[in-house]
Amino acid sequence: MTPPEEEGLPPVDAPRTRAPFVVVKCKDCSKEHVVFSRPATAVNCSICGAPLAKPAGGRGEFLGEVVRTVA
Ligand SMILES: [Zn+2]
Numbered sequence: 001m002t003p004p005e006e007e008g009l010p011p012v013d014a015p016r017t018r019a020p021f022v023v024v025k026c027k028d029c030s031k032e033h034v035v036f037s038r039p040a041t042a043v044n045c046s047i048c049g050a051p052l053a054k055p056a057g058g059r060g061e062f063l064g065e066v067v068r069t070v071a
């Protein structure tokens with residue numbers, strides 16, 4: 001009887017964030033926005049319309065400066 005292969009185990013060191021929201025500062029007008037960390041659609045600045053985040057198959061890709069996370 002052979003031991004089970006380990007390749008089926010989930011990665012334990014995968015980077016994860018516990019914060020559901022991040023604060024993204026618009027690079028054009030410096031307005032800070034609270035954005036869902038896993039956006040389903042693109043998020044634009046409410047002031048100037050610059051792109052702030054876009055969906056990237058899970059955690060979003062942030063186009064502005066991520067200032068901090070919000071739990
Ligand atoms: Zn802006």
